[in-house]
Amino acid sequence: MDDFLQFGKQALASQPFSALVGAELTGFSPGWVELTILITPQLKQQHGFVHGGVISYAADNALTFAGGSVLGPAVVTSEYKINYLRPAMGTVLIARATVIHSSKTQAVCRCDVFVVGDGKENLCAVSQGTIARIGQSSETQAYTDAADAKSRAAD
Amino acid sequence: MDDFLQFGKQALASQPFSALVGAELTGFSPGWVELTILITPQLKQQHGFVHGGVISYAADNALTFAGGSVLGPAVVTSEYKINYLRPAMGTVLIARATVIHSSKTQAVCRCDVFVVGDGKENLCAVSQGTIARIGQSSETQAYTDAADAKSRAAD
Amino acid sequence: MDDFLQFGKQALASQPFSALVGAELTGFSPGWVELTILITPQLKQQHGFVHGGVISYAADNALTFAGGSVLGPAVVTSEYKINYLRPAMGTVLIARATVIHSSKTQAVCRCDVFVVGDGKENLCAVSQGTIARIGQSSETQAYTDAADAKSRAAD
Amino acid sequence: MDDFLQFGKQALASQPFSALVGAELTGFSPGWVELTILITPQLKQQHGFVHGGVISYAADNALTFAGGSVLGPAVVTSEYKINYLRPAMGTVLIARATVIHSSKTQAVCRCDVFVVGDGKENLCAVSQGTIARIGQSSETQAYTDAADAKSRAAD
Secondary structure: OOHHHHHHHHHHHOOHHHHHHOEEEEEEEOOEEEEEEEOOHHHEOOOOOEOHHHHHHHHHHHHHHHHHHHHOOOEEEEEEEEEEOOOOOOOEEEEEEEEEEEOOOEEEEEEEEEEEEOOEEEEEEEEEEEEEEOOOOHHHHHHHHHHHHHHHHHO | OOHHHHHHHHHHHOOHHHHHHOEEEEEEEOOEEEEEEEOOHHHEOOOOOEOHHHHHHHHHHHHHHHHHHHHOOOEEEEEEEEEEOOOOOOOEEEEEEEEEEEOOOEEEEEEEEEEEEOOEEEEEEEEEEEEEEOOOOHHHHHHHHHHHHHHHHHO | OOHHHHHHHHHHHOOHHHHHHOEEEEEEEOOEEEEEEEOOHHHEOOOOOEOHHHHHHHHHHHHHHHHHHHHOOOEEEEEEEEEEOOOOOOOEEEEEEEEEEEOOOEEEEEEEEEEEEOOEEEEEEEEEEEEEEOOOOHHHHHHHHHHHHHHHHHO | OOHHHHHHHHHHHOOHHHHHHOEEEEEEEOOEEEEEEEOOHHHEOOOOOEOHHHHHHHHHHHHHHHHHHHHOOOEEEEEEEEEEOOOOOOOEEEEEEEEEEEOOOEEEEEEEEEEEEOOEEEEEEEEEEEEEEOOOOHHHHHHHHHHHHHHHHHO
16 A cells, blocks of 8 residues: 555544444545545435535545645645435445645645445535645734644643 | 423434443423433544544434424435534534424425533534435335334235 | 537526626537636726626636536536636636536536736636536426426426 | 725726726725625616626626735735626616635635615625635736736836
């Protein structure tokens, strides 16, 4: 496995919520990311489809990692929107995000979320959003400060 | 507890993913909903803040329940956008959504997400989106058909 | 010129605001549209760039026409989001939209807006939204009813 | 008229596109703005309603001025989303925007757009977006550089 993907996998593994959802980074290169989630019963809503919150998580996190692939690891999602296209029924959820435009401090990315069922991928949601490098503005400085305070407290 | 809230709590309880996240419906009346999540370690990202995916889940689901409070229980989120305002650090996450405008088939709603810390509520995200009644259009008929097929298969 | 494009051009010509902005339909086929606007001084903001409102108009209308290319002419934009990527300086604005997913009643589309300058196209905004067929739901019935009332009043 | 509103009116007057649309700043204070547009035939689409592009312009510009009311005049809209709620028929369009959260470099704002008809205001669109101070990041530095280059060229 290449170093870039390995680095991304470690970053994802450091997120407890991503472990709870069972997300795996299956592709990661500058400007592109693929996040894969095995669909388990606990990820569903009352009708048996994947819960929208899981699809949102996948889109949000894929966007973040796409942004991070060009901005570095210290990034947060500033905002995004998502359109759900069809009920997500199947065995695996795959979110693929790409960087559309980036500067030193932020990246605008798009993400397509697919559900694998009946042997093929079906597009079930599309998303678009902004990823910001933290510590580069007063806006995101709050994240850095809070993380620093947390680190010092843990010493 | 009033019947409306009780009904909403049952709907939320029927969502495995909401149980996994630990969401609780703490307020529910026509046009308004409050969703509360106790912040546990497994809901965090690598810097110790609540993971954006959890905040998105809370906004998405609060929007859905707000829409459902006026459209009936058979609803799905069609689309929404979210802006994250500050890192979510604290003990409890509260998402409050209201219906801005509704017709027979859909509702446009807004949601504010707060994190409770240091004894006060801090706004950490704002969201806006569309909730659609399923089975009312070819778009959402797919959800109804899929759910029906699932029910029949389970007989 | 093919009939489909001709039909689209007539639809655009029937919009007084599109005439005011000077928009021209330069490409139109099922699932795809290209809208072109010559950048005149009156379309700018105070710094000499194309006003965001013009870029929004272009994205909104390209999304609507893309939706209409598969849903028929009686459509409205339900919602969309737009990210501005860079200042739009140049001679011509081009908005290209495609249908990502459609049903009988609505279509989810994406749009890229380019500004032509220094002999090349530069992406200056990206957009994503939902187009709805009117008269197919109580939501959009209001548009049909209002248009009908207007027609009768004009008799 | 107070100085703040007077200052805002001058800023709006410096935008050729706002003059073309006929927008007027009717309220402006830190964190709040009201933009009013007299509905003329040239602002409509083919069914006689106000064109969505005009409503988008109003929302976009109201969001920008709201952000500018707390960040200073050198701002741009980074992104926003809008939901159209009903056809805009009437005599006057009013967009009111408020700042939800701001830092030194950006502000997240919401906007409600009303159409005045039959003697009352009807909510016809809701919007939410991010306003950025220009020249504060590499992202927005492009706007400052371009404006500077333009100024020097004009000397």
